[in-house]
Amino acid sequence: MLDDISDKKVKFLEEKSLEIRELTIETLLKAGSGHTAGPLGLADIFSVMYFHTLNHFPSNPDWEDRDRLILSNGHTVPVRYVAMALSGYFPLEELKTLRKLNSRLQGHPHRTALPGLETTSGPLGEGIGQGIGIALGAKLDNKDYHVYVITGDGEHNEGNIWESIMMGAKYKLDNLTVIIDRNNIQIDGFTESVMPLDDLKKKYESFGWFAEDIDGNNIRELAQSFAKVRTIHEKPSVLIAHTIPGKGVDFMQNDFLWHGKPPNEEEAKIALKELRTLKNKIESEY
Amino acid sequence: MLNKELFLNENLFEISVEKIPTRDGYGDALLELGEKNKDIVVLTADLADSTRVEKFRTKYPDRFFDCGVAEQNMISVAAGLGVNGKRVFTSSYATFSPGKNWETIRTTVAYNEADVKIAGHHAGLMTAQDGATHQATEDIALTRVIPLMKVLSPCDYWESIKVTKKAGEEYGPFYLRFTREKTPVITTERTPFVMGENYKYWVGKSPQCVIFATGYILYYALIAANTLKQLGIEVDVVNVSSIKPMNIDTIVKYVKGINKVVCAEDHQIAGGMGSLISEILSQYEPSRIEFVGLKDNFGESGTAEELIKKFEIDDIGIIKSVKKLLEK
Numbered sequence: 001m002l003d004d005i006s007d008k009k010v011k012f013l014e015e016k017s018l019e020i021r022e023l024t025i026e027t028l029l030k031a032g033s034g035h036t037a038g039p040l041g042l043a044d045i046f047s048v049m050y051f052h053t054l055n056h057f058p059s060n061p062d063w064e065d066r067d068r069l070i071l072s073n074g075h076t077v078p079v080r081y082v083a084m085a086l087s088g089y090f091p092l093e094e095l096k097t098l099r100k101l102n103s104r105l106q107g108h109p110h111r112t113a114l115p116g117l118e119t120t121s122g123p124l125g126e127g128i129g130q131g132i133g134i135a136l137g138a139k140l141d142n143k144d145y146h147v148y149v150i151t152g153d154g155e156h157n158e159g160n161i162w163e164s165i166m167m168g169a170k171y172k173l174d175n176l177t178v179i180i181d182r183n184n185i186q187i188d189g190f191t192e193s194v195m196p197l198d199d200l201k202k203k204y205e206s207f208g209w210f211a212e213d214i215d216g217n218n219i220r221e222l223a224q225s226f227a228k229v230r231t232i233h234e235k236p237s238v239l240i241a242h243t244i245p246g247k248g249v250d251f252m253q254n255d256f257l258w259h260g261k262p263p264n265e266e267e268a269k270i271a272l273k274e275l276r277t278l279k280n281k282i283e284s285e286y
Numbered sequence: 287m288l289n290k291e292l293f294l295n296e297n298l299f300e301i302s303v304e305k306i307p308t309r310d311g312y313g314d315a316l317l318e319l320g321e322k323n324k325d326i327v328v329l330t331a332d333l334a335d336s337t338r339v340e341k342f343r344t345k346y347p348d349r350f351f352d353c354g355v356a357e358q359n360m361i362s363v364a365a366g367l368g369v370n371g372k373r374v375f376t377s378s379y380a381t382f383s384p385g386k387n388w389e390t391i392r393t394t395v396a397y398n399e400a401d402v403k404i405a406g407h408h409a410g411l412m413t414a415q416d417g418a419t420h421q422a423t424e425d426i427a428l429t430r431v432i433p434l435m436k437v438l439s440p441c442d443y444w445e446s447i448k449v450t451k452k453a454g455e456e457y458g459p460f461y462l463r464f465t466r467e468k469t470p471v472i473t474t475e476r477t478p479f480v481m482g483e484n485y486k487y488w489v490g491k492s493p494q495c496v497i498f499a500t501g502y503i504l505y506y507a508l509i510a511a512n513t514l515k516q517l518g519i520e521v522d523v524v525n526v527s528s529i530k531p532m533n534i535d536t537i538v539k540y541v542k543g544i545n546k547v548v549c550a551e552d553h554q555i556a557g558g559m560g561s562l563i564s565e566i567l568s569q570y571e572p573s574r575i576e577f578v579g580l581k582d583n584f585g586e587s588g589t590a591e592e593l594i595k596k597f598e599i600d601d602i603g604i605i606k607s608v609k610k611l612l613e614k
Binding site: 110111112118119120121122123125126127128129130131132133134135136137138140141159160163164166167170171 | 327348349351353354356358359360361362363364365366367368369370371372374389390393394397398399
């Protein structure tokens with residue numbers, strides 16, 4: 001049952017990922033500030049979420065039975081804006097306004113500015129708690145939608161995250177899934193040198209969660225994992241998605257210096273050329 | 287004399303005046319709100335009994351969540367519930383909430399416009415023997431600077447019921463301030479409370495000074511007014527329970543022609559209710575102002591009565607400030 005994603009759908013989602021990456025680079029270039037590596041690494045997760053996993057209607061973002069997707073590490077929001085625009089939440093043209101005055105696309109996501117965002121985030125460590133609140137509310141209202149919370153790995157330095165992890169287990173929130181963008185970088189360097197996180201799977205398991213390590217840049221595995229966690233009972237779940245920061249652009253990959261800056265024009269040109277080459281590769285593979 | 291139009295407690299100046307903690311009013315109002323509105327949810331951070339939400343827990347166990355000793359997470363959870371149709375009350379001590387979790391409140395409750403009420407209990411020196419670690423004397427300052435946050439500081443049991451109900455009937459972020467010790471019942475069930483309005487509880491004949499007081503300190507301001515009257519000094523006393531929103535015109539109207547003001551609160555002078563009054567008056571009705579409150583110092587252990595005497599926030603401290611003002 002879990003293998004029912006077709007090759008055709010995988011190809012479609014891989015192409016969407018590339019489109020998301022290209023638009024993210026273009027959007028960041030126009031914005032002139034923002035984070036690059038995280039959004040590129042997360043592109044596959046957002047492609048699968050918006051174009052496969054989520055029950056949602058972009059034309060009706062407040063539909064009360066929609067699945068909730070929370071972005072806890074708000075600094076990666078450009079990739080979410082791009083995925084939202086591509087799936088029809090707002091015109092692609094609006095991406096140009098990212099981080100500009102009077103824009104709905106704030107530098108960090110603001111719920112009341114743009115329908116479909118679910119939370120306001122940026123200050124780290126607050127997404128899982130909000131996810132718990134939404135998941136508890138769903139149980140109170142007998143709703144069966146699922147709550148997905150995307151977090152960063154460096155974000156797990158925050159103490160309040162661990163407060164939330166305890167509470168998620170206490171209330172057996174099987175309608176809650178945390179996805180950790182395990183890209184091993186944070187602003188000051190590699191996560192294991194800034195503040196070692198070690199084995200997050202073991203840590204979550206010891207807190208009473210269902211936990212799995214997955215390849216966060218593998219479309220098929222992501223789609224299957226996002227479906228699988230919905231079948232877990234009596235405990236919340238976490239997917240430690242190992243991603244490559246800057247994925248798709250050779251000179252950005254795995255370099256923490258790309259965590260917190262946008263590309264300049266020359267860099268964007270090289271990046272886009274590379275991403276377009278990858279597009280041809282997908283075409284020839286299928 | 288006491289404002290007759292407000293149906294205040296006629297036994298207020300008796301030694302036998304009834305005393306009830308304001309936190310009891312909070313707990314009692316929540317029970318009523320829970321009955322009327324099935325979307326009312328209560329959270330605590332391991333302080334169910336002392337913040338008086340134990341009865342709510344017993345009556346509505348499905349709508350009660352104990353977050354453990356984790357105030358930041360409690361607020362995030364409240365925000366999640368509060369943007370999905372629930373009206374959430376969070377109950378902890380004011381030193382921890384909004385003290386420890388201030389940024390979470392700013393981001394996930396206020397900026398996020400979540401339907402969350404923050405009840406800060408054990409505010410002020412009235413927390414007594416526990417000492418300065420547990421005496422929140424900065425919480426008004428912390429909350430009133432946050433955009434979209436409403437801040438209410440009730441003077442007694444009955445007003446605590448009214449502010450809690452008001453917060454329970456209106457969407458959006460509120461901060462409600464409560465104290466631990468039993469304090470005199472100043473009002474009655476019939477006394478009006480209108481958010482934004484602050485009423486004159488003591489009306490002097492040709493008053494020489496206006497005293498603004500918030501929380502249970504209002505009682506000491508009224509005692510001071512009564513004593514001053516016997517000394518031939520007439521004052522007005524205003525109950526500032528609605529710190530934000532606040533009808534500026536009313537404040538200006540009270541002060542116009544008198545222009546001598548004392549502000550009294552169990553809170554730091556910096557950033558508190560008195561700060562707010564002085565912000566308003568310096569702009570619209572320049573006046574001489576004396577401040578009764580903590581002067582950039584911490585409290586300590588002691589009985590409530592010992593503490594308010596030592597830190598001069600009782601009736602004697604207020605009288606001293608009025609005299610100082612009138613001598614100038």
